[in-house]
Amino acid sequence: MKRKLFLRIFLLTFIVLSIFTMITGFVSFKVYEKQQNQSLRSLATLIRIDKNAGLSNEAISYKYSIVGNISFINKDGVLITSLDSGIDKTESLLSREEVKEALKTGEGTSIRLNENNKQFYFYKAFKIFNDILLIAIPIATFKEVVEFLLTVLLIIVILTVIFGYILAYYFYYTDIKPVEILERYVRKKFKDDSIPEIDMRNLPTELKSIAKTFKKTKYKLEKVAKKEQEKKMYLMTTINSMEDGLIVLDENNVIKLINNSARTILDLKEEDDFKDNILMITQNMDLFTAISNSGNQQSNQEITIGDKIYELSIIPLSQDNGKLILLNDITDLNKIENMRKEFVANVTHELKTPLTSIIGYVDTLKDGALEDQNKAKEFVEIIGVESTRLERLIEDILALSNIESQMEIKRDKITLNEIISEVINNYAKKAGEKNIDLKTDVENELHIFGNKELIKVMLSNLISNSLKYGKENGEIVVKAFSSNGKAIIKIRDNGIGIAQEDQERIFERFYKVDKSRSLDPDSTGLGLSIVKHIAKSCGGNVSLESELGEGTTIIIEIPLEGGK
Amino acid sequence: MNRETFDLALNEVNQDIVELGSKTIQVLEKTKVALTNLDENLAKQIYSDDDYIDAKEIEISDKCISIIIKEQPIARDLRFLITALKISSDFERICDHSAQITKLTRKLLKHNAGILPDSIDEMFTITLDMVKRIVKSYATNDVEIAMGVYDDDDQLDKAYKSMVKWIKGKIENNVDKLDEYLDYLFISKYFERIGDRTNSIAKWIIYKEKGNIRHYYNVKD
Numbered sequence: 001m002k003r004k005l006f007l008r009i010f011l012l013t014f015i016v017l018s019i020f021t022m023i024t025g026f027v028s029f030k031v032y033e034k035q036q037n038q039s040l041r042s043l044a045t046l047i048r049i050d051k052n053a054g055l056s057n058e059a060i061s062y063k064y065s066i067v068g069n070i071s072f073i074n075k076d077g078v079l080i081t082s083l084d085s086g087i088d089k090t091e092s093l094l095s096r097e098e099v100k101e102a103l104k105t106g107e108g109t110s111i112r113l114n115e116n117n118k119q120f121y122f123y124k125a126f127k128i129f130n131d132i133l134l135i136a137i138p139i140a141t142f143k144e145v146v147e148f149l150l151t152v153l154l155i156i157v158i159l160t161v162i163f164g165y166i167l168a169y170y171f172y173y174t175d176i177k178p179v180e181i182l183e184r185y186v187r188k189k190f191k192d193d194s195i196p197e198i199d200m201r202n203l204p205t206e207l208k209s210i211a212k213t214f215k216k217t218k219y220k221l222e223k224v225a226k227k228e229q230e231k232k233m234y235l236m237t238t239i240n241s242m243e244d245g246l247i248v249l250d251e252n253n254v255i256k257l258i259n260n261s262a263r264t265i266l267d268l269k270e271e272d273d274f275k276d277n278i279l280m281i282t283q284n285m286d287l288f289t290a291i292s293n294s295g296n297q298q299s300n301q302e303i304t305i306g307d308k309i310y311e312l313s314i315i316p317l318s319q320d321n322g323k324l325i326l327l328n329d330i331t332d333l334n335k336i337e338n339m340r341k342e343f344v345a346n347v348t349h350e351l352k353t354p355l356t357s358i359i360g361y362v363d364t365l366k367d368g369a370l371e372d373q374n375k376a377k378e379f380v381e382i383i384g385v386e387s388t389r390l391e392r393l394i395e396d397i398l399a400l401s402n403i404e405s406q407m408e409i410k411r412d413k414i415t416l417n418e419i420i421s422e423v424i425n426n427y428a429k430k431a432g433e434k435n436i437d438l439k440t441d442v443e444n445e446l447h448i449f450g451n452k453e454l455i456k457v458m459l460s461n462l463i464s465n466s467l468k469y470g471k472e473n474g475e476i477v478v479k480a481f482s483s484n485g486k487a488i489i490k491i492r493d494n495g496i497g498i499a500q501e502d503q504e505r506i507f508e509r510f511y512k513v514d515k516s517r518s519l520d521p522d523s524t525g526l527g528l529s530i531v532k533h534i535a536k537s538c539g540g541n542v543s544l545e546s547e548l549g550e551g552t553t554i555i556i557e558i559p560l561e562g563g564k
Numbered sequence: 565m566n567r568e569t570f571d572l573a574l575n576e577v578n579q580d581i582v583e584l585g586s587k588t589i590q591v592l593e594k595t596k597v598a599l600t601n602l603d604e605n606l607a608k609q610i611y612s613d614d615d616y617i618d619a620k621e622i623e624i625s626d627k628c629i630s631i632i633i634k635e636q637p638i639a640r641d642l643r644f645l646i647t648a649l650k651i652s653s654d655f656e657r658i659c660d661h662s663a664q665i666t667k668l669t670r671k672l673l674k675h676n677a678g679i680l681p682d683s684i685d686e687m688f689t690i691t692l693d694m695v696k697r698i699v700k701s702y703a704t705n706d707v708e709i710a711m712g713v714y715d716d717d718d719q720l721d722k723a724y725k726s727m728v729k730w731i732k733g734k735i736e737n738n739v740d741k742l743d744e745y746l747d748y749l750f751i752s753k754y755f756e757r758i759g760d761r762t763n764s765i766a767k768w769i770i771y772k773e774k775g776n777i778r779h780y781y782n783v784k785d
Contacts, residue, residue, distance in 0.1 A: 276579075276703075279579070279583060279586055280579060280582050280703050281703070283582060283585060283586045283589065283696070283699045283700055283703050284589075285583070285586035285587050285590040286590060286593075288583075288586065304593075
């Protein structure tokens with residue numbers, strides 16, 4: 001900026017000074033020429049008088065030689081007399097400019113460089129009678145002229161540099177510097193928030209108004225920016241508080257906007273910048289394929305990311321062909337839906353099995369088996385057993401749904417050893433039939449808070465299971481003790497045991513280890529499920545340890561009453 | 565080709581590699597689902613995915629070779645292209661192994677009531693995790709992840725060794741089920757191979773980023 005300014009001023013000054021010098025030179029030369037002409041004219045008049053008086057050319061030459069070289073030529077250009085030995089006598093003097101002019105008008109002038117002695121001469125020719133008077137006055141040598149011109153040029157250059165520099169600085173500081181300051185100030189304004197106020201005193205008047213306008217614009221812009229910021233914050237807070245993942249893509253599938261949930265789902269860091277498309281960033285081919293295939297239609301589909309299932313909605317946006325992507329976690333929903341489907345299927349199946357049997361036997365009886373007393377009796381008995389099974393099943397389902405829905409459960413303080421001995425007594429006969437030794441090892445004063453009837457059901461279920469699957473001549477041990485503020489009940493048998501792969505699922509509804517045992521009328525597949533739910537209703541839980549062929553231990557933990 | 569178009573060509577290869585990697589993850593995930601749910605359709609999809617990946621690998625190689633011939637790249641660009649060539653063939657092999665695992669497992673499950681030993685499942689989980697991380701490492705140019713994957717290969721080798729031990733024991737006791745246990749052996753060998761391929765990818769990613777061929781032989785140096 002400064003250099004440019006300096007060069008311009010330099011050039012300008014140079015031209016102005018050169019023109020000025022040239023004009024001055026020209027004018028002074030003209031003045032000089034005029035003076036010379038006048039003095040030489042008066043000289044010519046004197047010579048004319050002398051000549052008229054009869055003085056010879058030679059004598060005149062000598063008389064006036066102090067003025068310059070004086071020569072006479074005749075009309076034919078032949079040199080008559082001359083003091084100047086340098087004049088070429090063979091040369092036709094008529095071709096000289098001043099001679100030609102003098103022949104025409106009586107007087108001629110010329111300024112020329114004399115080739116012989118490299119000197120500039122002022123030549124003058126006057127017509128006096130029949131002769132022509134030539135006067136040559138030396139002005140300067142050629143060297144002198146060149147030196148003079150160079151000196152003038154040098155002075156001009158030096159003056160230009162000095163003036164140019166001073167002027168450039170002057171203009172820079174008065175006119176350009178303030179603009180620069182203003183520009184820097186405005187640029188800074190848009191860059192960061194904390195800018196020192198501009199010092200208006202240093203500004204020239206015309207810039208002051210611009211500075212004021214800038215200031216006003218700045219405040220307006222700040223206001224608008226603040227509003228926009230608030231809007232953006234509001235929007236970001238809204239989309240970040242969404243539970244669903246939200247992503248906005250442009251037409252090249254590059255992420256334009258993403259909320260926190262989506263970051264979590266796709267395992268993206270906060271500082272990730274999104275220059276590449278979504279495949280490059282997530283490396284998830286399923287997601288990318290779904291997005292690429294969606295076209296201009298809204299589409300919904302399920303997608304698995306990690307170990308979760310999401311409902312993926314892709315909505316095309318009219319703005320720059322982008323897409324809005326929503327990810328809704330439906331893992332739990334899916335699980336519940338699957339459980340419900342399984343449950344309904346199981347219930348239907350379990351209820352249908354005894355019913356089919358009953359209907360079959362009733363049909364056989366109708367078709368004539370009623371006549372056969374023995375057959376009829378046998379069939380009716382089977383129908384009875386199946387009906388009982390159906391009843392038990394429905395009771396169990398009802399019990400389970402009651403416990404699950406937490407309806408009408410009265411909870412009192414219960415003493416465990418009382419209930420355990422009561423249940424054991426109920427099963428003493430059955431144990432005797434299989435010759436199983438039913439042992440108890442129960443701590444006194446174990447109080448829990450729960451529903452007495454339900455606890456009874458829970459224990460009965462467990463002991464009847466142990467009896468059912470226990471070996472003959474085996475033993476069942478019921479232990480109860482307190483540990484870490486919990487009452488722990490362990491029921492151990494040495495029966496057939498449960499395989500490792502079944503252990504996890506054994507507490508599910510309708511799960512049976514041996515599918516063939518489903519024909520057992522006593523088994524509904526709901527027993528352990530009920531146990532689990534009762535334990536949970538008292539704030540406890542159930543676990544088991546078992547080895548195939550060795551036996552099973554069921555462990556129930558229930559918090560003691562009052563946290564004792 | 566000026567620098568801009570050249571960069572575009574490199575970026576295209578880069579995207580292709582990530583696509584190949586992502587597709588490989590997808591194939592492995594599909595394999596897992598197909599095996600747990602005994603999904604015949606999904607198994608067929610895996611075979612067709614394998615064909616797609618074969619074609620993609622050839623496409624990437626062609627692109628790389630053409631760029632190398634036309635542009636004679638040097639330094640980082642050359643390393644990138646060489647890495648792309650090596651990695652794409654590794655991914656392609658991983659998908660081949662995956663398809664072979666599917667084939668063997670389907671055969672096994674038909675005889676074996678749909679229960680696979682837990683150790684197979686464990687190998688599957690480790691492998692899938694390694695492949696996922698290596699693709700992420702490539703896409704994000706993260707050498708740390710690549711080094712982590714390199715170290716994790718030991719875990720897979722351990723799982724493989726214990727699997728071999730288990731199979732040996734089983735064969736001694738049930739000679740009549742020899743075929744079945746040999747299949748298990750092959751499956752675990754394929755997993756071990758996938759681990760090796762992933763390892764090789766890790767080395768090449770480190771080479772690409774650090775430019776030191778020594779890393780190819782010993783990353784930990």
